[in-house]
Amino acid sequence: MGLLSRLSKAQRQQIFGRFVLSWMPTLSYIMVAVSFFWLLALPHQDYSKRTYVSENALLPGSANVQFNWDDNLAAEAYRDTVQSIASLPSIERAQALEKQFAAIGLKSATQNYTLHTSTESLHGVNTYAVFYAPRSDGTEALVLSASWLSRDKTTNTNAISMLLALGKTFKRGSHFSKDIIFVVSDGEAEGLQAWLKAYHGNEENIYEHSEEPLRVRSGAIQAALNLDFAGTGDYNALGIFFEGVNGQLPNLDMINTINLISLGIAPVELTLHDELIPYTDNMTKNYLNSLRKMLYQMKYQAVGTPTGNHGLYLKYKIDAITLYGIDRPGWHSQRFNLFRVGVLLESAVRSLNNLLEHLHQSFFFYLLSDVRRYTSIGLYMPPVIILGVSFIFQALSLWGLSGDLPIELESLAEGDKDTPVALPYSRRSRNFKVASTTMGMAIITGAATFHLLTTEFGLVGETPMLKLVASVGVCSMLVLSAVSTAHVRNQIIQSVYVAQKSLPTDIDNKESSSCQDSNHVVTGQELTPAADWIMLKTLILALSALFVTTLSALNFSLAVSMGILIVLPYMAFRPSRWTVVSIVEALILLAISPPGLMMVASWWYAKDPSDVLSWVLREYEILGTWLLPTACFIYWPLNLAAIIMVLLPLS
């Protein structure tokens, strides 16, 4: 009795195992659906909480500010000065600005830089000035920065005059315990990048940068505010930009501080980015607005581009945001001028000045659906993990399949007790050679394309587009050779197999004489390893899971967009009996390959594909974004392997 019940338990376990294995693919599709719905639910109000200031030392808006009407007049006077020098060449306007800072009584200097990328070389001059705090030993500093060029490609007049006016105001005060550095940078991102690099000293980079070392210095930068107030007029609202290089985010307390100040001492309307959204109590509209804000953030995080110069500070462990003056005539909120901006900035600087240590209390990982609502990492991480697990489940079921004997499954289904069931050592062995070679070759090809795209060969008529075409050529060569080799090999094996079968063999006789066991009949063909495409697909799915989940720790948005793009094709596609289906699958995979996506992007933004490509290259070379390396070393190899997989022979 005991034996019987145990025996049936053993069988039960086996059947249960089969059941789980056969349901795993379905389960993984259900998990994909769950993950998608979860992601879509994130912007909903119930999933976000109100932000709050976490660092007690900040005390936002509680200090009395000194910025008064006289300072406002000074700012307006500076505005004229800035306007008059704005159109001068870089070097002259930098020197003129240096004089202005010196006239206030700040130690100021200029910095030349030249930056060579593979396509161009950029030159410019930065101006910076340091206010040495009366109460400090010069070990800590805050930065207020503005670049000559605003987001809207006009002169950043108000921001620069604000810097000068604030310098004058701060000079009067004795409250500061941190030095304050004013930086006016040239160019778009490269100016500030050169300044930050020089400030933090030696950093090795494969690209040739040359930036003048800084003559005036201060201590470790604790936090930074980047100003973007274009033009000379008034503003309707203040926009906050916070997304940094490679999706890095500043501590949420930076945003919270501005938030509290804008509610109290310097009342202005605050919003995320440059979009003003009218208040509504319609649930659907609210949801859509939140969704839009979140998508805006995720888009920039995924491509790794910062939404402003603040993003460059984050690379140096300095929390920073950009404040942007939104001028939208006809918008209902009260307009404000430089006076209120000055009060707000001084109050923010006073708050940051209170910091006893680096900002660390509040969140570093968050999604914002509104300037006052955040979704924390605990809520947005599960969907991407679920996505990763669904990949793993698919891989596991294929893995199980590739080890089982076909006969074993059948005999269990029929309940035939006499048919031998495979013992562990007679399971099929898994042949990983083709799969791992293909994957290895795909990764090497990916690395080669990266090398092709980022190296300057010095050939005539060399353009990024041409290099991309060459890369695509290399990739298609890999696909062609892998697929044709596999087909030829398959045909040879088939023909050999047929030839063996047709021979009325001695071998058969020999075998039957040498082993008396009656079972040898079943051993021959069942023990051939599973088809190569199954092993390759297992590998692709396992690696996709690996990359999506590990990448999500670094850059959630990039991981999510990658996961969403590849999850269904990689899970569903397999070689088909009909060549047409396989080819359609390969074409879909081609559409989501990096060049395909580039084409889609250029169509979407109505740009030339070569512009998109040079933009990606530029971002990589100047800012060091990960989009290009991720695409070349991770995404493209997986994609190539998947294309090869769907074109492999079925058996």
Added chain:
Amino acid sequence: MAKGSSSNNAAAVFGTAVAIRLALFQFPALASLLGERVEISTPVTSFKRLSEGVFLFTNGVPPYDGGVVHQAPLLLGLFYPIISSPLLVNLLYILSDLTIGYMLLQITTIKDRDYAKEKKITQYGGKEEEPGMSGLSVATLYLFNPYTIASCIGRSTILYSNAAVVAAIWMGMKGNKTLSMFSVAAATYLSLYPSMLIIPVILILTRKINENELIKKVAIQCTGLFAGSLVALFALSFVLVNSWDFFGSVYGTILTVSDLTPNLGLCWYFFIEMFDQFRPFFLVVFQIHVFIFAVPVSIKLRKYPLFVSFLLCAITSTFKGYPSVGDASLYLGLLPLSSEIFKYMRYSFLVTNLFLYSTLLAPIFWYLWVYVGSGNANFFYAIGLVYGIGEIILMIDSTFALLRRDFEAQSPPETTGQDAALGWDREVVQK
């Protein structure tokens, strides 16, 4: 003909291994990057610290005074003449790696010869069990293991301790008592923990002896040889640096885990968090934990001394104070010596994934913690735990597989009918 092609294959494998390492050494930035990764070089194996020690030694400053150098004196002596030439240093590293690969190949050959005499296990369908991996495959698996390559390019000195361990096993297989015991002593001298391996190596030496008396005699002889070699190495060290300071600095640091630089292990975080009054107690607990398995494992698996050496190396790597991927490369190199158990392993997919995830996530979480500042020490330690779980599952799974195969050898299975249908759970039924 067959012989010729196999030696050609061997030349190809070893040649490629050299080429890859030489090519990677061409990027000094890569070597120094890997050399500074906490996963690859620990305070007791870092090449940087070794260079510092050699520098101090060259300039007549006692190297063990400053608390920076934790490597054995003879290692300083070995590098003293060549440290000024990076090429020679790199070649020494490459050569040591290749030697390990070669010794693994030789060990497999001897093992195959032993196994050829044993009774084969009958498999399903009446076939005999297929032989395990060839020596060349074992060497290939070691030489092209990414951990091995990273450890070699990062110039971790764990390589020399690994070489001594493998040499001890090889000499044991060849039946050379003196050299095998000297190698165990050398490994012990370099990194202390391999002292446990004296048990499996004695088991290897006595594997063909049936008389208990003779085994006892050999064991006593071996212990004597081991102690003698160790004393000789210490004496030589004393002659070299002219003080006994190195004891505290080398073995003291290993045993008291006094340098708490983060690594992949389980200790550093504990000892950072712990109140000082508990430290001695937990030190003893942690260190006993490394050594305590040596005897029971050797008794239970005494028929499989090669597997015992693998298991002890894996246990050391999991629980020692300063583990690195170099330790993993050692036990992952020793595991294929028992390749006949692979088909009984159940969690290979899981283990592979755990190793892959921890390998990728460790530098990522380190980056988040140290460079970006948005993560913290818990992130990195969590990955150390994942890595540890991977190692432990590997040990459990391989031990299960070995015992399972042992069971299969003792009682050949029915291949048809009711019993055969039980598959995996056969032993449950029979007990």
